[in-house]
Amino acid sequence: GAVVSQHPSWVICKSGTSVKIECRSLDFQATTMFWYRQFPKQSLMLMATSNEGSKATYEQGVEKDKFLINHASLTLSTLTVTSAHPEDSSFYICSASLVGGSYTFGSGTRLTVV
């Protein structure tokens, strides 16, 4: 089946630094990808939608200058958390829509900012 590979699976960074999370579609072309974050004991919250070759669309309340999304190719989308702070610590998950009506998800990245 269609697989989205997400890296890293976990990362610890210092406050004020930036972290990049990558999602690659391994055996299909992902025209549209979605980024979510999930705080402990909460549901997934959609952050943004990215379309290959164009600017991402952010959900209300998500700072686009803080969460930089790049979708420069049909197989790679990246999320960069800039100037990370402890409140950005969360579980970040990417997703791609598939022909046929389903969505496939990456395995997630656990970000801890210290």
Place this chain on the structure above:
Amino acid sequence: DAKTTQPPSMDCAEGRAANLPCNHSTISGNEYVYWYRQIHSQGPQYIIHGLKNNETNEMASLIITEDRKSSTLILPHATLRDTAVYYCIALTDSWGKLQFGAGTQVVVTP
């Protein structure tokens, strides 16, 4: 997209069928019902989706009422590995934004 309502939690005995209800009373005619599940600290996993007809695949069955105001996901023989949060989502089309509610925490016990 229509709001869905699910019970917050349910327990199920291993080997028995698990029936997970979902209410979507405001669903419109072109909205699909999707089911996903999330095992702790993993990305969500697609289970099944349908529009009007009942659907079955290797993982589960989806029963949608005739008026489409509710549906039931059936795991025919629950195993311990089926312990997860199950999400029912109504979505207009396959390129839309999948928005997750609180879901149902299912715990399968021996």
